[in-house]
Structure formats: structure tokens, C-alpha cells
Amino acid sequence: MSTSLISPAERGYIREGISTGIRNDGRSRQDFRDYIVNLDVISHSNGSARCRVGYGTDVLVGVKAETMLLDPTQPPNQGKVVCHVECSPSVVRRWDQRTADDLNNNLTQFLTRCLNQYGGIDLGKLCIIPGKACWVLYVDALVLDFDGNLHDALLLAVRGALFNTRIPELNVQEVDEGEFDFEANSDPEAAQPVPGWEKVPLCVTLNRCGEHYFVDATATEEQCTEAKLSVVINHLGEICAVQKGALGAIPHQMYADMIQSASHLVTQLLSALDERLQKEASTNLANQNGKHVSTFIRKNFH
Template identity: 55%
Template sequence: MASALISTAEQAYIRQGVVEGIRGDGRGRADYRDYLLSVNVISHSSGSARCRVGFGTDVLVGVKAEVAMIEPGEAPNRGRVQCHVECSPSAARQFQARLTDELNNDLTQFLTRALNDFGGIDLDKLAIIPNQACWVLYIDAMILDFDGNVHDTLLIATRAALANTRIPKVEVQALEDGQQEYDVIDDPEAATPVPGWEDAPLCVTLNWTGDGYVADATHQEELCTDAKLMVCVNRHGDICSMQKSTLGTIPQATFLEMLENATKIAAQIIPTVDQRLKEEHERTAQQVSGGHKSTFMTNTFL
């Protein structure tokens, strides 16, 4: 487990607080911590964002749109999304070295599952020339600091980065031999948003302690968790994917209740995040093309 230690008395205090709906920081069971969201934080990227929840978990995400060849066996008319997540040394110090590697792999797989197939992004519109070329969105995330609920924070930052991403315009021309060629237009004004980014999901993680569950758990609360349920929900209220971690079991009735509550919580989080992104877009619409200015936005989820 994590290198952080928690005493038996602390565990009992946290678990009893979950039962009574009283948490150490004064939040209710379904309450999220305040968050700080910033965009345009990486200059040489197609889009970027950073999200910090409370005074702990801090995630930086950069998106790079690049043209790649479509290899044999790959979908001939679709683009791709490739993800990589890594913990910084400051975040990794809370874990043993072996478990840090496992966490990196787990988060990379989690983000890949969340954004591909049912992840909202219209991969068909990322195709350029069938069987030849397509756009690939390389999403790289760095966990800068850690105090629980990293999956939710990761998807907030990723969705904000996708909203901030612009893909260059491509012109396709037919050649005399029946082939096609493309030309990438280096004009920021002609660049377009990622198709379908609005339908990219956010994650709501609920932590089951055996007698109750909480959202947005701190690291100390996660150390008392028997089972963790991550539910990815889009703006339409559809569950795009889910994942259960740790070895504990969740009663069936409680499991169904957790799914229902996760969709309700997501229905409150998504409009809040999107409103902040809309405000940022309106503020930067008049900026000089090519300028990269980081804007910090603070808000409370619930």
C-alpha cells in the first residue's frame, strides 16, 4: 500500500465519520473540495490544463495533435487517442517505488479506457485520408501532488485540456493518379476544436468503507477504503465506463445506489466545469493569436 501510515484510532474515527456523515474537513459524504482550474499552461502544446483539488492533488495535462500514418490492421477511417500518465517525484514519494509504477500504469489504462470508443471524442472526424493519414491526440498527464481522488482530478484536467485544444486545418487534394495528398495549414485562426470534446466524461469516485461511502476522498480516507468505484459519466448522464479497485466487496443494493448517486454528482460537476471553460474561452477570444496566457479559476463543485 502507500507509504503513508494511519493508526487504528484514526481509521476508526474516519470510518465512524462516514457512517454519521461527518468528515474531518467538515464536508458531507457527497461534497467535493474546492478546485483550482487553469488552462493554456504549456506553451508548446495544442492544448493544456491544470487542476488542483483542495490543497492536495494537482494534475497537469498537455495535449499534442500530430498527423500519423494509418498502419495495416488499424481502423482505416479513424483517428487515435494515446494517453500516458506519470507521477512526479513529489507525488510518488507517498508510494513505494513498485506501487508508483503500478499507479502510473493504472492511471494510463484508466484514461485510455475513458477516452476511447465511448469517450465522446469523434474519432471518425480525426481521419484525414482513409487508410493513409489521421490525427493522433497524444495526451500526457503529470501528477504533481497527491492527496486522494486522483482519477476525478485527472479527468477534470483532461477534459479542460481537450476543450482548450485546437487542431490545425488540413486541406486534401486529389492527384492525377487517383491518390490524395494533404497539407497542414499553419494558421491558428483556421484551427478547430477537438470534435466531440463536450461529450468527454468526468469521473466520480466513491469510496466504500464497509458501512458507507464518500466522494472526493482524501488520502487518509482512501487508506480506510475497502473498495473504490470509479464511474465515468458524460454530460448526458450516460455512464461511459466504470471500474472497481481494491479487493473489498460492495453489496449489490449499495452498488446500484452508488451508480445512481455518481450520475447525480456528475450532473452537478460537469456544468460547473463547462461554465468555467466557457468564461475562459470568452476572455481569451480577443487575445493575440499565438499568445499563451494561464488563467486560474476557482470554484466549488457542490
């Protein structure tokens, strides 16, 4: 998504750097910028996280768990995940309103596809009373700043927020023959993590520039690419979703190479992120003295 115009000379400089394997910020084609993930950053939510990519792209995600009476059109034994992504006014002002609306819709649809059908969350365990009531997880994301690679940053923040989310324990009781009711346990220690959060996938977006492709494009680099491919992969290495962006084509062999590279990179990215998240969970830093937990990843994946 373009944020400003660049001159032909700058475009040529960026493309030449990508071709030679040294980008204008010193990274190689397979290098990511540093990622910082902060947990528990929104009060009055069941879980939250903020992901900052380098000094630019910044995404905030909050998760709210609410009970809901099942609609007759819904599966009787499953809960629900509702996603919404919106760009903040400071980001939207860079584009016209139609472009901003299209971006919001695109990101919302992308996140919905990633979390509902193949997202790993065990929707069956979100059912409270079969055919009657279930949990609904509202996953709301706000783009605070933009410097390229939104899809990757979005799923990093979402995975951190779902890791941080705790769902209150419910006591289900039979009040009459065939009739059930439930009551929430007010003890926060009894709250449970989101079932299947560890299976939530991550995304790597690869960008084609001439005969080469590269990862983690800045906003300026995105203006110099012919096509991009966002590949969503889970902890088992299974491809959950693939989305192509921009107007250019991707040759068949390059497409296959992109998929293979994405699988390799996501595996390492998942390992690096989860290692830090699990370490923080084991020491219970997320709940001590109301302090935020910051997970800093500075690592080049090859």
C-alpha cells in the first residue's frame, strides 16, 4: 500500500539494491526488521498485544471474550471468532477514504480467513451449552502506524494477544430437566487460556522485484515491487492461507520457491516468538505488579 510518491531515480536505486542483495537499509533479501511484541497493553480486555516492526509499522490487538446465545444458523457445538481491523486516523490521512476503507476490509477479511477456518483455535471448546450458548472471541486490531508488511505484523500481534488472553471459567448447572444455566467464576486464577492458541499461524509476505523476491518490505519498497505473496503457515508447517497482492504476475518456479522459503521462515519465526512468550509465562511476569511484558526479537532468518 503506497503512502507517497517516489522518483524514478529512487525507485531504480531500491530495485538495484534488491537485485544485488543489499537493500537501502542494509538488510539482505531474507532479513526481517526487529520485532517488538508487548503483552497486556489494554485494560478491560481479556488479552492484548502490540507489535512494532522496526521504527514503522505498529499494530495493537485486543481480545474480548463474551457469552452469546447460539443463533439457529450457527453450528450447535462451536463458539465463534469475530475479527475487525481498522487503521487509525493518523494512518488513514495518508490515503483517500476509499483506499483506507478497502485496506480495512482487506485486512479484516484476511484475519477472518486466518482465524476461523484454519486458525487453530478449538471452536468446539468455546461451546458452553450445546445448541444454547457459546463463547465469542472478538479480535479487534488497530493499525497505529504503517511502514509496510502489515499482514505479518498483524498476525504477530494477534498470536501474542491470544497467548495473553484468559477466558473466565464457567460453572454450568442444570436448573430444570433439560434446561441449563451457567455462572462465571470471578476468580481470575481459574481463567483458562484460549484453546488452541498455540496453533494460531503466522504470516510471511514475500515481494517480487524483477527476478528476485524479498521479505519484510518497507512502504517505500512495496512501491517498487510487481507482486507480493502472503503465506500463512501454522506450527506444523501446514499452509493455512495464501493471498496475492499487487498487479504483477509471479512465475511458476518463483511461486514454488516463495512457498518453500515462507515455510522455512515461518517455522523459525514461530520458534523465536514462542520461546520468549513461554519464558515470560513460566515466570508469570505478565501478571506481576501490572507490568507489561516486552518481547524483543532481533534475529535474521535464513
